[in-house]
Amino acid sequence: xxxxxxxxRGPHRPRARDRSHxxxxxxxxxxxxxxxxxxxxxxxxxxxxxxxxxxALAPAPxxxxxxxxxxxxxxxxxxxxxxLLQPVAGLSTDxxxxxxxxxxxxxxxxxxxxxxxxxPLLPDAVPRRQVVAHLVLAFAACLLYWGVLVAVLLVQGTRxxxxxxxxxxxxxxxxxxxxxxxxxxxxxxxGMLQPLLENRFSLLAASIVTGLVWGVWHVxxxxxxxxxxxxxxxxxxxxxxxxxxxGRGTVRQRVxxxxxxxxxxxxxxxxxxxxxxxxxxGTVANAIAALVTTAVFxxxxxxxxxxxxxSALVARRTQDxxx
Numbered sequence: 001x002x003x004x005x006x007x008x009r010g011p012h013r014p015r016a017r018d019r020s021h022x023x024x025x026x027x028x029x030x031x032x033x034x035x036x037x038x039x040x041x042x043x044x045x046x047x048x049x050x051x052x053x054x055x056a057l058a059p060a061p062x063x064x065x066x067x068x069x070x071x072x073x074x075x076x077x078x079x080x081x082x083x084l085l086q087p088v089a090g091l092s093t094d095x096x097x098x099x100x101x102x103x104x105x106x107x108x109x110x111x112x113x114x115x116x117x118x119x120p121l122l123p124d125a126v127p128r129r130q131v132v133a134h135l136v137l138a139f140a141a142c143l144l145y146w147g148v149l150v151a152v153l154l155v156q157g158t159r160x161x162x163x164x165x166x167x168x169x170x171x172x173x174x175x176x177x178x179x180x181x182x183x184x185x186x187x188x189x190x191g192m193l194q195p196l197l198e199n200r201f202s203l204l205a206a207s208i209v210t211g212l213v214w215g216v217w218h219v220x221x222x223x224x225x226x227x228x229x230x231x232x233x234x235x236x237x238x239x240x241x242x243x244x245x246x247g248r249g250t251v252r253q254r255v256x257x258x259x260x261x262x263x264x265x266x267x268x269x270x271x272x273x274x275x276x277x278x279x280x281x282g283t284v285a286n287a288i289a290a291l292v293t294t295a296v297f298x299x300x301x302x303x304x305x306x307x308x309x310x311s312a313l314v315a316r317r318t319q320d321x322x323x
Contacts, residue, residue: 064121064199067114071192075106094167100181103188110192122195126249134246138257141242141297142264149268149289158281161274175267182262189214190243190258191251203244211240224278231283238290245301
């Protein structure tokens with residue numbers, strides 16, 4: 001029995017006020033944590049460094065847009081600055097085109113700006129067995145690419161360059177420099193841009209968009225005529241689809257595998273065409289090799305997916321019969 005009269009606003013009002021105080025304290029913790037790159041669950045959603053990013057564990061539908069646009073803008077601006085810096089630094093493009101580091105710089109800027117928001121937008125790891133299997137397939141794809149490229153060049157009657165020095169740089173040093181350049185690009189393209197796009201688009205669509213941005217980023221092609229423009233864009237889109245399907249999992253897993261493919265493709269162009277890889281004949285050969293290789297391995301991926309689907313269906317039917 002109560003010892004005094006009931007509260008004039010009802011017996012449960014103080015509890016509601018306590019809940020209100022708890023909500024305010026949670027919001028204050030959220031804003032303080034957002035400044036440190038942390039996240040907190042609040043009644044209105046997950047609060048991170050970009051504000052409320054979702055109402056559940058998944059990011060908001062358009063949360064990928066701001067980081068994506070930031071990456072593209074930062075990459076193009078950084079690449080332009082590196083092009084201007086190249087002659088000032090006295091570093092020959094035969095040694096290392098600094099512009100290849102532009103996508104990595106763009107990824108770094110995006111990571112710094114959206115430090116508290118990117119984690120929900122980036123992919124999870126895949127099993128090591130899958131990474132190894134895709135690594136083997138990537139080597140096989142590169143061998144097929146090399147074979148088709150050489151065959152097309154021979155049919156064209158194009159002279160093969162072989163292993164030659166690039167200016168004052170000995171050939172033995174070129175593979176290492178090409179590896180650095182490939183990694184600098186792939187940290188941005190397959191390590192940042194494509195994972196962000198996959199939050200909105202399918203894997204295939206995200207790969208195509210990434211390939212188009214990758215191709216347009218090579219602005220020098222737009223002064224080389226329509227054959228080079230179309231051929232180069234076809235090659236970048238095809239290779240982007242190939243690397244997008246090979247490179248699954250975390251950013252590190254994706255970048256490692258995409259860098260390998262990018263590196264081996266560039267080495268193939270170096271050995272077969274040298275500095276003639278951007279000519280119409282070289283661009284057409286590159287496009288054909290990329291399209292054929294991607295078509296073959298996409299057909300293999302589709303067949304494997306159908307096989308897994310049939311196996312899963314048989315397993316479900318067997319389970320239903322057993323029940």
